[in-house]
Amino acid sequence: MELITPSIGLVFWTTIVFVLLIILLTKFAWKPILAAIKERENSIEQALNAAENAKKEMQQLQADNEKFMREARAERDLLLKEARDAKDAMIAEAKGKANSEAEKIIKQARESINLEKLAAINELKTSVGILAVEIAEKIINQQLSSDDKQKSLVSNLLQEANLN
Amino acid sequence: MINRTLFSISKPIIANIAIAFFVLISLNSRATDTASVADHAVDHLTDSTHNTTHDQGDKPFDPTEVIFEHISDAHEWHLWGDHHNPVSIPLPIILYSDKGLEVFMSREFHHGEAIYKGKNNYKLFKVNNKIKIVNELGEVDEQKTAKLIDISITQHVASMLLGVFIIFCIFLTVASNYKKRGISAPKGIQSFIEPLIIFVRDDIAKPNIGPKAERFLPFLLTIFFFIWVNNLLGLIPSGANFTGNISVTLVLATVTLIVTNVNGNKDYWKHILLPPVPWWLYPIMIPVEIIGVISKPFALMIRLFANITAGHIIIISLISLIFIFKTIAISPVSIAFGLFMDVLELLVAFLQAYIFTMLTALFIGTAVAEHEHDHSHDNEHAHH
Structure with missing residues (x-):
């Protein structure tokens, strides 16, 4: 029974000490501690939010970057294509020009060759004519050196002429 | 509703x-x-050992007593040793009777063996750990004890x-x-x-x-x-x-x-x-x-x-x-x-x-x- 009978002295001291403990700890410990913890939690939350925002911005930037990259790449491709086309065009044009020039040169050459050839033929013709006349002169001179010969010749010629 | x-x-x-x-x-x-x-x-082991040696033959070992002594409050802080020669820290006793407030140390009781003569005669009863007012012969004065307020640092x-x-x-x-x-x-x-x-x-x-x-x-x-x-x-x-x-x-x-x-x-x-x-x-x-x-x-x-x-x-x-x-x-x-x-x-x-x-x-x-x-x-x- 004594075990469950409260004693005045202990109740008295416990009440005083416990109430004082609540008051003093509240003032000197709990308030500063809880305030500090809360402040820390707030700052951590803010930091986390800031990090989250930064991450979002980063993502945005990355997306932008990617977009720019894509655009740049597309532009590059376009430029390259244009350049290639221009090159091809230039080469084709050059080739065409070269061909026509070559053809022109060949044509001119052919024309001049033809002219030369004609001149040569004409000259040859003249030379052959002169030569033939000379040969004919010589032959005539020889053939007509005797009467017999003249006669036979005439007869031959006549024969031939008749045949014609 | x-x-x-x-x-x-x-x-x-x-x-x-x-x-x-x-x-x-x-x-x-x-x-x-x-x-x-x-x-x-x-x-408690040491405590009880002493007890048993002391009380050998007198009475058998009573665990209830040891247990209750341990779990109850006390007017001194008992560290070790038996009841007659314990090593303990004395604590202040604060009593309020019709004769006023008085403060003294618990060692005055000599572990319950002595009567302390202050404004009244006090004796510490180890059984239920109560301080009671006694007369010169050590007989308890229940009337006065009832009015005694004990706010000791127990x-x-x-x-x-x-x-x-x-x-x-x-x-x-x-x-x-x-x-x-x-x-x-x-x-x-x-x-x-x-x-x-x-x-x-x-x-x-x-x-x-x-x-x-x-x-x-x-x-x-x-x-x-x-x-x-x-x-x-x-x-x-x-x-x-x-x-x-x-x-x-x-x-x-x-x-x-x-x-x-x-x-x-x-x-x-x-x-x-x-x-x-x-x-x-x-x-x-x-x-x-x-x-x-x-x-x-x-x-x-x-x-x-x-x-x-x-x-x-x-x-x-x-x-x-x-x-x-x-x-x-x-x-x-x-x-x-x-x-x-x-x-x-x-x-x-x-x-x-x-x-x-x-x-x-x-x-x-x-x-x-x-x-x-x-x-x-x-x-x-x-x-x-």
């Missing part, structure tokens, strides 16, 4: 079930509680003061750490204490009290650390059974009762004084509700007292086995079980502090809870 009635009826039922549940747990853990400090036991008061000193040392250090270090990460003892504070805040106060938790947090933290630190002090060899003293748990429970009811809002009092039942049931319901108000802290008082005292009793009982069987052969059993119980008591020390704080928070929560019709309003306030 029906829903509301159901809601308001079921709430106390839930609370009661919760209480019943914890009482059960407590009963259970009373068994487990068993193991208070092995060293306590060792202390062993339990001294133990409490030690506990409070430790609490101050810890928390003032921690608080100054916070002031010095600001919001940077906790360090040293701060990082040990901070999770406990956050545990009380986030797992005890907030879920049970809700948005008003902040206001009661200092009280809950104080009660939690007060009980826990003192529970642990009781586990130290030669420690006192402070939190297992009914006077202490009575004070703690009374503070809870006062805090709960002083902060009770309109809904809380309406529920007690105008319960949602037909009016002709009021003669039954109102007393029942009022009993409910008292019984909640009463359960707190009994639970803490029983758990801690039981733990101490079981450990001493285990050690007493050696003297009951009068053989050293039983000591391995005593030590094994005693050690097991000690470790368990470490858990119980925390658990009981937690349960006491948690139920206190629960009671405050029911007292300050806003009912549905106020909810939106309240939330608005919270948002502002």
Whole structure:
């Protein structure tokens, strides 16, 4: 029974000490501690939010970057294509020009060759004519050196002429 | 309307079930509680050894006496040694009689063997640890004794003061750490204490009290650390059974009762004084509700007292086995079980502090809870 009978002295001291403990700890410990913890939690939350925002911005930037990259790449491709086309065009044009020039040169050459050839033929013709006349002169001179010969010749010629 | 009635009826039922549940747990853990400090036991072991040698032949070893002596308060802090030549710390005796206040040291009693002649003649009776007024011959004057008020610094008061000193040392250090270090990460003892504070805040106060938790947090933290630190002090060899003293748990429970009811809002009092039942049931319901108000802290008082005292009793009982069987052969059993119980008591020390704080928070929560019709309003306030 004594075990469950409260004693005045202990109740008295416990009440005083416990109430004082609540008051003093509240003032000197709990308030500063809880305030500090809360402040820390707030700052951590803010930091986390800031990090989250930064991450979002980063993502945005990355997306932008990617977009720019894509655009740049597309532009590059376009430029390259244009350049290639221009090159091809230039080469084709050059080739065409070269061909026509070559053809022109060949044509001119052919024309001049033809002219030369004609001149040569004409000259040859003249030379052959002169030569033939000379040969004919010589032959005539020889053939007509005797009467017999003249006669036979005439007869031959006549024969031939008749045949014609 | 029906829903509301159901809601308001079921709430106390839930609370009661919760209480019943914890009482059960407590009963259970009373068994487990068993193991208070092995060293306590060792202390008592030496004590009892002396007893037995002294009293050999006179009377057989009485474990009840040893146990009760251990768990009861005393006017000196007994460390070791037998009754006639103990090593103990004398403590101040403060007495208030019709002749006024007087203060002297407990060594004047010579461990209950001498009469101290102050304003009255006082004698200390070891059996129930009472100081009584006696005449020259040592006969008790019951009339005068009845008027004597004993507010001595007993062993339990001294133990409490030690506990409070430790609490101050810890928390003032921690608080100054916070002031010095600001919001940077906790360090040293701060990082040990901070999770406990956050545990009380986030797992005890907030879920049970809700948005008003902040206001009661200092009280809950104080009660939690007060009980826990003192529970642990009781586990130290030669420690006192402070939190297992009914006077202490009575004070703690009374503070809870006062805090709960002083902060009770309109809904809380309406529920007690105008319960949602037909009016002709009021003669039954109102007393029942009022009993409910008292019984909640009463359960707190009994639970803490029983758990801690039981733990101490079981450990001493285990050690007493050696003297009951009068053989050293039983000591391995005593030590094994005693050690097991000690470790368990470490858990119980925390658990009981937690349960006491948690139920206190629960009671405050029911007292300050806003009912549905106020909810939106309240939330608005919270948002502002």
